Amino acid sequence: MTDYPSVSFEDRMERTEFRVAERAHITVDGDSCRGCTTKACVVACPANLFVPTSDGGILFNYEQCFECGTCYLVCNTEGAITWTYPDGGHGVVFRRT
Amino acid sequence: MTDTDILVVGAGPAGAAAAIAAARSGLRVTLLERGPFPGSKNMYGGVIYGRVLDGIIPRWWEEAPIQRWVTRRATMVLTPTQALTVDFRADAWGEPPYNGATAFRPDFDNWLAGHAVAAGAQLICSTTAVGLLRDDTGAVCGVRTDRPDGDLSARVVIACDGVNSFLAKEAGLYPHTAAEHFTVGVKETIALPRAVIDERFGLRGDHGADYEIIGCTGDIPGGGFLYTNRDTVAVGLVLRLPELAAQSRRPEELLADLKAHPAVQPLIEGGELLEYSAHVIPESGFEMMPELTCDGMVVAGDAAAMCLAAGIWLEGVNFAIGSGIAAGRAAVEAMRLGDTSVVGLAGYRRRVESDFVLTDHRKLAGIPELIMSPRVQRSYPQLAANVVERIFTVTNPVPKPGFGRIVRDELKASGVRLGDLARDAWRGMKGFG
Ligand SMILES: Cc1cc2nc3c(=O)[nH]c(=O)nc-3n(C[C@H](O)[C@H](O)[C@H](O)COP(=O)(O)OP(=O)(O)OC[C@H]3O[C@@H](n4cnc5c(N)ncnc54)[C@H](O)[C@@H]3O)c2cc1C
Ligand code: SF4
Ligand code: SF4
Numbered sequence: 022m023t024d025y026p027s028v029s030f031e032d033r034m035e036r037t038e039f040r041v042a043e044r045a046h047i048t049v050d051g052d053s054c055r056g057c058t059t060k061a062c063v064v065a066c067p068a069n070l071f072v073p074t075s076d077g078g079i080l081f082n083y084e085q086c087f088e089c090g091t092c093y094l095v096c097n098t099e100g101a102i103t104w105t106y107p108d109g110g111h112g113v114v115f116r117r118t
Numbered sequence: 119m120t121d122t123d124i125l126v127v128g129a130g131p132a133g134a135a136a137a138i139a140a141a142r143s144g145l146r147v148t149l150l151e152r153g154p155f156p157g158s159k160n161m162y163g164g165v166i167y168g169r170v171l172d173g174i175i176p177r178w179w180e181e182a183p184i185q186r187w188v189t190r191r192a193t194m195v196l197t198p199t200q201a202l203t204v205d206f207r208a209d210a211w212g213e214p215p216y217n218g219a220t221a222f223r224p225d226f227d228n229w230l231a232g233h234a235v236a237a238g239a240q241l242i243c244s245t246t247a248v249g250l251l252r253d254d255t256g257a258v259c260g261v262r263t264d265r266p267d268g269d270l271s272a273r274v275v276i277a278c279d280g281v282n283s284f285l286a287k288e289a290g291l292y293p294h295t296a297a298e299h300f301t302v303g304v305k306e307t308i309a310l311p312r313a314v315i316d317e318r319f320g321l322r323g324d325h326g327a328d329y330e331i332i333g334c335t336g337d338i339p340g341g342g343f344l345y346t347n348r349d350t351v352a353v354g355l356v357l358r359l360p361e362l363a364a365q366s367r368r369p370e371e372l373l374a375d376l377k378a379h380p381a382v383q384p385l386i387e388g389g390e391l392l393e394y395s396a397h398v399i400p401e402s403g404f405e406m407m408p409e410l411t412c413d414g415m416v417v418a419g420d421a422a423a424m425c426l427a428a429g430i431w432l433e434g435v436n437f438a439i440g441s442g443i444a445a446g447r448a449a450v451e452a453m454r455l456g457d458t459s460v461v462g463l464a465g466y467r468r469r470v471e472s473d474f475v476l477t478d479h480r481k482l483a484g485i486p487e488l489i490m491s492p493r494v495q496r497s498y499p500q501l502a503a504n505v506v507e508r509i510f511t512v513t514n515p516v517p518k519p520g521f522g523r524i525v526r527d528e529l530k531a532s533g534v535r536l537g538d539l540a541r542d543a544w545r546g547m548k549g550f551g
Binding site for chain 2 (some may be wrong): 027028034036037040042056057059060062063065067068087088089090091094095106107108109112113114115116117118
């Protein structure tokens, strides 16, 4: 391949502005996830916010979320994801998009 | 009395256009936006096709915050090791009234919403609509917001709340929410000096280039794009959700592959990543459109799946503006009639049916599905690239094979059946012809 300068995922996300709200606008019910075989959210979430845990659950952090909707659209387990928009004025702020 | 006459939810292009059209009637119009300013939540490719603005902002090109005027449009067909590009230039697109322009949405949407304010609309930012208000007949009569005492009552609500439209869903208008109707777009905005962009893309002055790319998403139906801004380049992918979710590579990894492709890498190398972003597209167009109207409410733009994703065309902003104007005018008409039920609001559907918004969508109804089929995604790009490679490969001392022979050979090798090719060609002709 090539020598394109690669940035770590952390660094990539730091280049986008997030005004983090106190309230988590998305919550994930770890118990529902334990029975999920696809773990579709893990590969699909562009912000990489769904982290599988060793006991088959999911660890989720809402802070650097693009508010895109991918996760609830690909998740097939009723009740696993509770999805709302962040409170007004909070969340992602795009500048050059 | 209600808090406002016409309440527009979402200050994207659909909402801003609706508010402009409605506020110019002199009625009370409120434009609600959850972001700290209009455009702050909005990401796209992107190119804006501005002619739809002619009717509401004469000579918009003299003031719109654009990056470059697109005078070069290329369609790139990629295989992992080949690239076949159709590259078109038109100098006329670099002069008024122009054709397409690259622009940043936080700039553009903010500018367009400014026109709504100038027309008399009240813009309220940093406020999220969290549900619908209904009167005793069940008609929509406003929204609840996340502000304390945050109910906003209105005679007509225009839902321009984008692809996830929780308002259209709550109103029961949106039956098609299966993941297969949606793609996610991821994009990197990459900084490069203006002169470097001019040189690499063969551009001068404020001219810009637009590349649509197919064959760069592996087994996932989708496509890629590359757009020039003044001193940044936007490179991204759109990926259909079920197939993205069913494989093991993450969006940024798939994008890294596109950036490393020999036909793309020289265009962007050395640039610095400024911003990473993602947003979902309602990909199926006409096939997934919701009901557009219920008592007290109309739905416009991406909230009504009005984005046109037809392979060579990715147009959502102009369709959002077109439908927004129609929604704003229809809401005013309903208010004047004193009937804001579905009957009074029927002018909205009439308007979008008679202009480009639904005419184009209806005509191209089968195209998004065709574009996403495995043959268009993989077999045809490989076939076309192989045919062209053979045509230009000099086989001395073996004499040149004829084109017919090359096409027959490669068709056979590709495994594409003639019947399927003919059927796809027919479907394509029906939509594009
Ligand atoms: C990757 C990608 C590439 C694209 N490329 C192009 C392109 O090159 N050219 C093109 O023309 N189109 C393109 N599109 C499509 C285009 O971006 C959309 O069709 C267009 O933005 C739709 O406009 P809209 O006003 O309907 O919705 P949006 O632009 O999504 O605006 C919706 C607004 O509503 C606000 N909102 C949402 N919910 C609420 C709520 N509950 N309360 C208050 N406010 C709310 C949002 O913050 C937002 O400002 C692309 C899209 C993507 C994702
Ligand atoms: S959020 Fe949904 S897709 Fe992800 S692990 Fe849980 S159940 Fe599975
Ligand atoms: S909304 Fe998008 S960015 Fe946010 S968690 Fe879901 S998939 Fe990830």
